[in-house]
Structures are given as structure tokens and as C-alpha cells.
Amino acid sequence: MLSLETITNSIQQWLYSTFNPTMALILECVIVMLLVIGLFAVLGLVLVLMERKVAARMQIRLGPNRVGPKGILQTAADTLKLMMKEGLTPNGADKFLFNLAPFMVMIAAMLILAPIAFAKGFQIWDINIGVLYVSAVSSMSVIGILMAGWASNNKYSLLGAMRSGAQIVSYELSAGLSIISIVVLTGSLQISAIIHSQQSGWWLFRGHIPAMIAFVIFIIAVTAETNRAPFDLAEAESELTAGFHTEYSGMKFALFFLAEYINIFIVCAIGATLFLGGWMPLHIGNWEGFNHIMDKIPSSLWFLGKTFLLIFLIMWFRWTFPRLRVDQLLSLEWKYLLPISMFNLLLITLIAIMGWHF
Amino acid sequence: MFLKEYILNIYRAVASLLKGMKTTGRYFLRPREIITQQYPDNRAQMKLPERFRGEVVMSHDENNEHACTGCTACELACPNGTIKIITKFDVTPEGKKKKALDTFVYHLELCTMCNLCVEACPTSAIKMAQTFEHSVYDRSRLLKKLNQPGSKLRAGVE
Numbered sequence: 001m002l003s004l005e006t007i008t009n010s011i012q013q014w015l016y017s018t019f020n021p022t023m024a025l026i027l028e029c030v031i032v033m034l035l036v037i038g039l040f041a042v043l044g045l046v047l048v049l050m051e052r053k054v055a056a057r058m059q060i061r062l063g064p065n066r067v068g069p070k071g072i073l074q075t076a077a078d079t080l081k082l083m084m085k086e087g088l089t090p091n092g093a094d095k096f097l098f099n100l101a102p103f104m105v106m107i108a109a110m111l112i113l114a115p116i117a118f119a120k121g122f123q124i125w126d127i128n129i130g131v132l133y134v135s136a137v138s139s140m141s142v143i144g145i146l147m148a149g150w151a152s153n154n155k156y157s158l159l160g161a162m163r164s165g166a167q168i169v170s171y172e173l174s175a176g177l178s179i180i181s182i183v184v185l186t187g188s189l190q191i192s193a194i195i196h197s198q199q200s201g202w203w204l205f206r207g208h209i210p211a212m213i214a215f216v217i218f219i220i221a222v223t224a225e226t227n228r229a230p231f232d233l234a235e236a237e238s239e240l241t242a243g244f245h246t247e248y249s250g251m252k253f254a255l256f257f258l259a260e261y262i263n264i265f266i267v268c269a270i271g272a273t274l275f276l277g278g279w280m281p282l283h284i285g286n287w288e289g290f291n292h293i294m295d296k297i298p299s300s301l302w303f304l305g306k307t308f309l310l311i312f313l314i315m316w317f318r319w320t321f322p323r324l325r326v327d328q329l330l331s332l333e334w335k336y337l338l339p340i341s342m343f344n345l346l347l348i349t350l351i352a353i354m355g356w357h358f
Numbered sequence: 359m360f361l362k363e364y365i366l367n368i369y370r371a372v373a374s375l376l377k378g379m380k381t382t383g384r385y386f387l388r389p390r391e392i393i394t395q396q397y398p399d400n401r402a403q404m405k406l407p408e409r410f411r412g413e414v415v416m417s418h419d420e421n422n423e424h425a426c427t428g429c430t431a432c433e434l435a436c437p438n439g440t441i442k443i444i445t446k447f448d449v450t451p452e453g454k455k456k457k458a459l460d461t462f463v464y465h466l467e468l469c470t471m472c473n474l475c476v477e478a479c480p481t482s483a484i485k486m487a488q489t490f491e492h493s494v495y496d497r498s499r500l501l502k503k504l505n506q507p508g509s510k511l512r513a514g515v516e
Binding site for chain 2: 054057058059060061062065316317319320321336340
């Protein structure tokens, strides 16, 4: 059967039989790089279109429907327009940092992609501290945002960047604690091991109610970490024009915009991996027939399906809830999410030690 | 007691958030409720809301008669001088002079569609029409005379 795993293995064998090991490794890196960039471009187009369509449906509108059939080429046209536009650097800005910031944000997003398993045996780097790596690198993107806000030399940008800093620093805690609760259940930081531990059932269901609470907290925290509504204080159109990317235009703005959507994809992929079993098909107890049918569906489809389900959930949040104030944002984290997730972690540890999960 | 209040708070917050998500989720699942009208495409069968106000018109019946007595109540009611009533004196069969409408001047370019003139009219001579494609190449074409040429006051309207 043709699967991504067999394709990658045959390519690797061909490379190593044709070239010397160093050359083959370099070529592999180039292929991976091209794949990642291709994935980013496709994801950007698909997610922006999905967001606009979902938003329209939730607000009883139609959404983009003129460019291409049912408007599917709208985002491609938008990208083309952004590429044509002039990337202006303001006079008072710190030129070097200003131009570096969008690339910092993109690089941080690209780095997190490394340990994510897209399908069975289709993973860039199966590092043995995968989850730790992800939670460490994901806080890097705030550097790019702070850089953009500071270098723009504009009060709106600075305010947006500072808010983003406060937000990411606080919400990282509860996101980390919910990730740890799954690590406690699995006993491993390796992404592939976490996925394999969910063969008999996803942690969301196997960990009883504490796992569900951890999942809800994780979703809330990553919504805040990716600076999306209702936590979009960093850009807050109505107060700060566009927050940290007020001064950006053209392709540099597009990079920020793209990075936002890539980050959503990444956090949803991590959520799907930790709580919904990554590429593992849905198995219910000992229903042999049902489980067999579920195994027929390719693992990459399972992964993408779960990820897009979570992305839809986050979009649903955005088009339903109003934006929080800064004090509400911080009190939600420090007074509610953090104490709850700490207590929840204790419960999950108890479940893991006593072996109450099934 | 504090803990109870804390948990109740969380419960209420989650319940209200879920309520909001239920509303938007319902809209998402029912595309038939979409209210967007794809305007230039559906020009023939477009339905405007009943209370939509496009411009002021004066209704004339089949005998080319209107109900405007030239009382200038609409002109006084108009907040930005959109309406100008020019009156004349008709001579009745008994030989008496009577004030009547000569020209109802309506500046569409100044009108804010506030409906105050229609409310002020004692004889319901004017009303709001649903037409809205008002763009023209010359501003002077927005200046309209609402009473048709040769029209006169309907008998019995005072």
C-alpha cells in the first residue's frame, strides 16, 4: 500500500545509494526545506480562506465568492497583491531590527514544525524531548513580536508588543502545565512515543475528566499564545490600529500574517498529537469491524482531520467571543487557569500513579 | 464559601460562553439563513425590507392628481433644506383666490432619508420610495420636481 512512510523510505534509499552520505544528507535537508516552505505557502492560503469562509457563515454572510469558483482563489489573489506592494520602512524606525522581525517570527514558526508527526513515520525530526522542544521554541515567537513593536518606533506598535509579551509569558504557564499532564500520563517527551501510547484510545477520553479539563485549558492557553481573538490584544484593531504590525506593509506584513496562521496550525497539531492521538485512527474498545474500517483511512488524513477540527474550534472562538481587557486577560490566567491547571495536574498524577486510566 | 463562589463563577462563565458558541454554531450549520443579497446579480428578484427608504416621491393617481396642498409643513420639517415648495394662487369658480402647489423642488443630493417630511405631511401626499440606484454623472440631475407637469390637487383634499 502506498503511504508517505514508504515514499520517504524509498527516496532515502535512492539518495544514499546514489550519492555519498554527506551529499545525501544535504539533499535530504534541501528536500525537507522545500517541503516546509511549500507547506507554509499552502497552509497560509487554505487557512486564510477557511477563516474568511467560517467567519462569513457564522455572521450569516457569504464570504469571498467572486475570485474563482466559490471564491477559492481569493487568497491567492490577495497574496499576489501583497507581493506587488511596496515594503515600506519608516524613517524613524530601527532599520535592521524592523526588517529582521518578520523573519524571526517565521523562523520560530518553522522551528516548531520539526518534531511534529504528520503521518505514520512521516516526521522531520523525532527528537526524544519533542514536547519540551516545542514548548521552549514556541516562546521564541514573542521575540520577533517585541522586536517589531520596538523597532517600529510607534506607540501603537510598542503597546501591542508589550501586551503580547505579558500575554505570552503568562499563558505559557498553563499551556505548559496542560502539556505536562499528558507527559505524566505517557511517561515520555518523545512525540512518536506519545502517539503510540494512544493506540488503544486517545488521552482525551482515557484520562477521564482531568484530561478533558487539561484539554480545555490547553485550547484556551494556545488561543492566547497565538494572539488570536478573544485574546488579540496585541493587534486590537479598535484600540491600536494593528498593534505590533502597524508600520508593516507588503510582503513583510504578509509574513506576520502568515506566521499567525502557521502558529495556529502548529498549536492545533500539537493539541491533536497530545490529546487526540495524532495520526492514530479512532479505535473504540473491542469493536473489531469498526476498528478495522478506521484503520483503512490513511494516517495523514487522520492527522489533518483532527488538526483542522481544532483549528475550526479556535476560529469558532474568534467569531463568537468579544475581546478581553488587559486586566481581565491577566486575571483569567493567574486567578483561574493557573490554579485550576495546577490542581488538575495533581489529579492527573494521581490517576497516572494509581493506573486508573484505561 | 469562597471556593463555592469560585466554582460557581467558572460554571457561569463556561455556560455563557457555550451559549454564545451555540448561537454562532447554529448559524454556521444553517446556510439557508444567510441574508446577503448578491445585488447586481439578483436585481430582478431582489427583495428590499419594507421600511427601506430610498427617495421621496409624490404619488399621483390615474387622473394626474396629487394630494399636496402646498402647506410647506414638509419644508419646515426638513432639517437640511432639502425641500423647497413654490406656491401659486389658483382662482376658484366662486372668484376666490386659493393657495396651491406650483412646484415641489426636492434636492436628492441633500436628503438624508430621515422620513421627517413624510411624517409631517398632513395629507399623505409624499412617501418614501424603495429606489436606490441614484448615481448620475451630473449633480444637477439630482434636483427633482416631484409634482408631474399639469397635475393638480385632488378634489376634496384640504
